[in-house]
Amino acid sequence: MIELIPDWLGNWLGQDGLDTIKYLTNGKHMAWYSSVKFTLIAAVLGGVLAVFFGLMGAAMKQSKIAPLRWIGNIYTTMVRGIPDVLFLLFFPLALEQLAELVMAYMYCSPEQWSNATGWPVCREAQWLLSTNEYLLMACLSFGIVFGAFAANVIYGAMQAVPKGQLEAAEAFGFTEKQILWRFQIRQMWVYALPGLSNVWLLLLKATSLLSLLQITDIVSWADRLGAPNYLSMAGLVHPDWRWKYYLVLFIFYILLTMISERFFAFLQVRASRGMARSN
Amino acid sequence: MDWLMSTPFVQDIVILFKPALYNIYFALVSIPFGFPLAILLALGKNSRNRLIASFSKVYIYAFRGSPLFIQFFMFYSISLACNQSLWKPLGLDGLMLNPLFIGPLVLILNTSAYAAEIFYGALQTIPKGEIEASRALGMTKWQEFRTTTWPNMLRLAWPGYTNEVVFLFHATAIVYFTLPVINDQKDLLNKAGELFEKDYNLFLHFSVAALYFLVISMILFYLLNLVNKYLNRHLKVRSNLKIKPSYIR
Numbered sequence: 001m002i003e004l005i006p007d008w009l010g011n012w013l014g015q016d017g018l019d020t021i022k023y024l025t026n027g028k029h030m031a032w033y034s035s036v037k038f039t040l041i042a043a044v045l046g047g048v049l050a051v052f053f054g055l056m057g058a059a060m061k062q063s064k065i066a067p068l069r070w071i072g073n074i075y076t077t078m079v080r081g082i083p084d085v086l087f088l089l090f091f092p093l094a095l096e097q098l099a100e101l102v103m104a105y106m107y108c109s110p111e112q113w114s115n116a117t118g119w120p121v122c123r124e125a126q127w128l129l130s131t132n133e134y135l136l137m138a139c140l141s142f143g144i145v146f147g148a149f150a151a152n153v154i155y156g157a158m159q160a161v162p163k164g165q166l167e168a169a170e171a172f173g174f175t176e177k178q179i180l181w182r183f184q185i186r187q188m189w190v191y192a193l194p195g196l197s198n199v200w201l202l203l204l205k206a207t208s209l210l211s212l213l214q215i216t217d218i219v220s221w222a223d224r225l226g227a228p229n230y231l232s233m234a235g236l237v238h239p240d241w242r243w244k245y246y247l248v249l250f251i252f253y254i255l256l257t258m259i260s261e262r263f264f265a266f267l268q269v270r271a272s273r274g275m276a277r278s279n
Numbered sequence: 280m281d282w283l284m285s286t287p288f289v290q291d292i293v294i295l296f297k298p299a300l301y302n303i304y305f306a307l308v309s310i311p312f313g314f315p316l317a318i319l320l321a322l323g324k325n326s327r328n329r330l331i332a333s334f335s336k337v338y339i340y341a342f343r344g345s346p347l348f349i350q351f352f353m354f355y356s357i358s359l360a361c362n363q364s365l366w367k368p369l370g371l372d373g374l375m376l377n378p379l380f381i382g383p384l385v386l387i388l389n390t391s392a393y394a395a396e397i398f399y400g401a402l403q404t405i406p407k408g409e410i411e412a413s414r415a416l417g418m419t420k421w422q423e424f425r426t427t428t429w430p431n432m433l434r435l436a437w438p439g440y441t442n443e444v445v446f447l448f449h450a451t452a453i454v455y456f457t458l459p460v461i462n463d464q465k466d467l468l469n470k471a472g473e474l475f476e477k478d479y480n481l482f483l484h485f486s487v488a489a490l491y492f493l494v495i496s497m498i499l500f501y502l503l504n505l506v507n508k509y510l511n512r513h514l515k516v517r518s519n520l521k522i523k524p525s526y527i528r
Contacts, residue, residue, distance in 0.1 A: 081493035083449035085456070086468060090485045097481055201344075208346035212456060219349070226356070243360050246353035250345050257344035 032221035046142030053147025058154035079148040087145045092137035153195030157188035197264035291487040298470040305451040309386040317394030342392030351457035378458035401436035434510040441503040
C-alpha cells in the first residue's frame with residue numbers, strides 16, 4: 001500500500017504521516033476494513049428476509065382463517081415483550097440443535113443413543129458452524145425478528161390502501177388472490193416506506209451484535225486492534241487505543257444511518273409519484 | 280409441592296430471579312434520570328437559541344443513529360483510558376469502571392436521546408389554539424409552559440414514551456455483553472447462557488428468560504397505562520395503550 005504513494009505526496013506527508021498510513025494499512029487493518037462486508041451482508045440479506053417474513057406475517061394477520069390469524073398476531077406481538085438480542089442468540093442455537101438432532105437420527109447407532117449422557121448424541125452428529133454458516137443463521141434471525149416489526153408496518157400500510165379501490169377491483173371480477181397481490185400489496189409500499197425505513201435503521205444498528213455469534217465482524221476487530229500492545233515484534237507499540245476504534249465505529253454507524261435516511265427519502269419521492277397530496 | 284419445585288421449569292424461574300433483578304435495576308435507575316434529561320433535550324431542540332438547538336439536534340441524532348452496543352463499548356473504553364490519569368488520582372476508579380454505574384450512565388445517555396425525539400414530536404403537535412389562548416389570557420412564558428405546553432406535551436408523548444421505556448428495559452439485556460461481569464453479577468441472558476452451556480437445554484432456559492422479560496414488560500405497560508389514563512382524564516374518550524407492537528424507535 002505504502003509503495004503506491006508517489007514521492008511528492010510522501011515528501012509532503014513526512015515520515016510521521018507515512019508511518020500512520022503504514023499502520024492503518026497493515027494486514028490487520030485491512031482485515032478490519034474487509035470485515036465490513038459481514039455487517040453489510042447481514043443488513044441487506046436480513047432486510048430482504050425481513051420484508052419477506054413481514055409480507056407473510058401481514059398476510060396472516062388479515063387472513064380469514066382464524067388459526068393463521070392467531071399465528072400472525074403472536075408473531076407480530078412477540079417482539080413487543082422480548083428483546084431482540086434474545087432471539088438473535090436463540091434462533092441460531094435452536095437451528096443448530098435441530099440440525100444436530102436430525103443428524104443424530106441419521107448417523108448415530110442405537111447403542112450410542114442409549115449410552116448418550118449429553119449433547120450431541122454421538123460425534124458424527126456434531127455440527128461445528130463456520131463463519132459463513134453463522135452469518136446465514138444471523139441473517140435468518142434478523143429476518144425473523146425484524147420481519148415481525150415489518151409485518152406490523154406492512155399490515156398497517158395494507159389497511160391504508162383506499163377501500164374503494166379494492167371494492168372496484170372486486171367489482172371488476174378479480175379473484176381474492178389477484179386483489180391482494182395486484183392492488184393491496186402493489187399500492188401499500190408508499191404507506192409502508194416510512195415505517196420500513198425505521199425497521200431498516202433498527203436492523204442496521206442490530207448488525208453490531210454479530211460478534212455475539214462468533215463472527216469476527218468490525219466490532220471484534222476494533223477490540224483486537226485497539227488492545228494495548230507492548231511488543232514491538234507485534235507491530236506498533238501503543239497503549240489501550242480501543243476507545244479510538246470504537247469512536248470510529250460510532251461515527252461509521254452514524255454515517256450509515258445518514259446515507260440510509262437520504263436513500264429512503266429519495267425512494268419516498270419516487271414512490272409517491274402520481275399520488276394525490278394534500279399539502 | 281415438592282414435585283412442583285423440582286421441575287426444571289420452576290427451578291429455572293427460581294435461579295433466574297436474582298439475575299432478573301439486575302435488569303430491573305438497570306432500567307429503574309436509568310428512567311428517573313433519562314426522563315428529565317430527555318425533556319431538557321426536547322425543549323433544547325425546540326429552542327430559538329441556535330447553539331442550544333444545534334447541540335440538542337446533534338446529540339439526539341448521534342445517539343439515535345448509532346447502536347447502543349457500540350455506545351457501551353465506547354464509553355467503557357473511554358472510561359478505561361481515563362483510569363490512570365483521571366479516576367485513580369481522584370479515587371473514583373472503583374465507581375467509574377463499575378458496570379453498575381457505567382451501565383446506567385450509558386443507558387441514560389441513550390434513552391434520553393430517543394425519548395427527547397418523542398417529546399420533541401409531541402411539542403410540534405401541541406394544538407396551536409391552546410397556546411394562542413394562553414397568550415390571549417396574558418400568561419407569562421412560564422405560566423404558558425406550566426399550564427399549556429407541559430401537560431399537552433406529556434399527554435401526547437406518553438404512548439411513545441411507554442414504548443421507549445419498554446425498549447430501554449429490553450436494552451438492559453446487552454449491558455453484560457459489553458461490560459465486564461464481576462463475580463456473580465449476571466443478568467438474565469448471561470445466566471441463561473451459562474445454564475445453557477451446562478446442559479444444552481436451549482428451549483427451557485431461554486424461554487424462562489423470555490418469560491421474565493415478557494412479564495416485566497407487561498407490568499411496565501400496565502403501570503405506564505395508569506399514568507396515561509391520569510394524563511387523559513379530562514378527555515371524554517379514554518385512550519388505552521394497547522400491547523401492540525410498535526415499529527417506531
